[in-house]
Amino acid sequence: MKLLLEEILPIFSQIMNELGIDVKIWEKQIGRSTVVDHGDISFPCHILSRHLRKSPEQISKDIVESFGNKLSHVVEISNLSGFVNFKATKNWISEKTSTLYKDDRVGIKKLKSTKVVVDYSAPNVAKEMHVGHLRSTVIGDAIVRMLDFQGHQVIRENHIGDWGTPFGMLIEHLIDLGEDLAITELNVGDLDSFYKQARLKFNSDSDFAEKSRKRVVLLQSSDTETLRLWTLLVDESMKYFNEIYQILGVLLTDDDLMGESQYQKLLPIVVQRLSENGLLENSDGADVIFLEGWHNRDGEPLPIIIRKNDGGYNYSTTDLACIIDRVERLDCDTLLYVVGTPQKQHFEMIFQAATKANFIDSNKTTTHINFGSVLGKDGKILKSREGNAVKLLDLLNEAISRAKSVIEEKNPDIKGSEREKVARIVGIGAVKYADLSTDRTKDYVFDWERMLSFEGNTAPYLQYAYARISSIFEKWNGQPSTLNNQKIVCQTLEEQKLCRQLLQFSEKFEESINSYSPHTLCNHIFSIASSFAAFYENCQIINTNDESTTLSRLAISDLTGRQIELGLDLLGIQAPKRM
Secondary structure, eight states: OHHHHHHHHHHHHHHHHHTTOOHHHHTTTOEEOSSTTTOSEEEEOGGGHHHHTSOHHHHHHHHHHHHTTTTTTTEEEEEETTEEEEEEOHHHHHHHHHHHHTOTTTTOOOOOOOEEEEEOOOOBTTSOOBHHHHHHHHHHHHHHHHHHHHTOEEEEEBOOBOOSTHHHHHHHHHHHHOHHHHHHHHHTTOHHHHHHHHHHHHHHOHHHHHHHHHHHHHHHTTOHHHHHHHHHHHHHHHHHHHHHHHHHTOOOOGGGBOOGGGGGGGHHHHHHHHHHTTOEEEETTEEEEEEEEEEOTTSOEEEEEEEOTTSOBOHHHHHHHHHHIIIIISOOSEEEEEOOGGGHHHHHHHHHHHHHTTSSOTTOEEEEEOOOOEEOTTSSBOBOTTSSBOBHHHHHHHHHHHHHHHHHHHOTTOOHHHHHHHHHHHHHHHHHHHHHTSOTTSOEEOOHHHHTOSSSSSHHHHHHHHHHHHHHHHHHTOOGGGGTTOOOOOOSHHHHHHHHHHHTHHHHHHHHHHTTOHHHHHHHHHHHHHHHHHHHHHSOOSOOSOHHHHHHHHHHHHHHHHHHHHHHHHTTOOOOSOO
């Protein structure tokens, strides 16, 4: 518990100084206790044995005696098996929770604003968004929300694939179909079929392939008619992407689009600057960069291809152009890329190349926020019954449908439009939370039954906890705003345990955003909800026959609800008042 540690440290530091122990020896040892029953903060004395020539047990006893009554109003201090344990007193917990209750930001401080660009989602024009896009989109959205709440200026960039050689065949296929039929086909959301038809014709029809290649040249030379047709493809695809973004409830809009097309004018500049820095080399007619420490499987130097032997640019060139744009035009301090783990090596090489070419300096931070895959119950990449990648739109619609059935069974009183609304909130929340509550670096198994369950670490469990708190205030028939100056008194163990969790909300938030790991916040919200369940079962909240106790427990409930609601909102998940 960070708040408690801050109160302990001044005196603890003084005692260590009196013992002649350098701060570098002990400062990383004191911290959150791994055994909750023993205390909130603990310090293992074993590391001091060598310096003090005493047993850990004796050292821990001496430290406890040195404290005396100096912090008796704050902690209970004990020693066990060579550990010094600090357990917050119920008075300290009560006072800190009362103070926290008055804070609109529930303990989360605003930081000095920096400018952060977050690159996420990144679908390809004229291609379906599949379940693989889910992770980038929801993880990126959660990180954006948390950074924004922290006070940073966040720039969202949706780096869509809207340029390159495939657009020659896509435009020619559009012409063959006719604009009206092509738009109809794209409007029904079957982008994969459109793309596959174009690819099939390109591979089987030499005349079509030749026209496609010529069309690419026209596109790159900004031919008016070709650009019009290209724009039509992009616009129709974006209608489909926006439908998914709207269902998911993410923040991305058309204003956040930064497609590959936006960087075309920068590509020659990338080549020029790399050449001026002496980084470009010729390899089989291609312009490449060889970086120190990178080799292929045969032990040969691994190149970053900047310009291919046919004069075309590679996607690495575009990524370097992105960095130039974000550093020089946007003047960003931090560049974040929410992209799958398979691209880990690519980004490490790009960041190294950008640094070596002086595109970025030591004042700028670049981070690849990688993530694992979504798996089926068979442990393999999630596929449809037909063996194809699962379409994201189909998956989200199924989530809403399944949630509707769950709500019908759980609460038949919720009907009509309200049921539809709640089912949407619960279904989409379940999908997003299942993703976000998993360590992003790991794969996770997509399991409908588990993610829609009202038990365990799931969105429905947290949403139901919030709804339960809302029902408490309906029964009380009062407004939380009347409790603003209420003093909270933690009498029972359940009250103390819950308030301990509430006091840690801000530090768990910080841990989560500092490591770009939404699952840390998820796990803490779940801990809060679990502690509230025990509090709810064991502590009468209203009608206690003691007004001060009633008001105190109402304030605890309200603070719990606020933290659950805020936590879910930071994850991009809504909390209904009725379920």
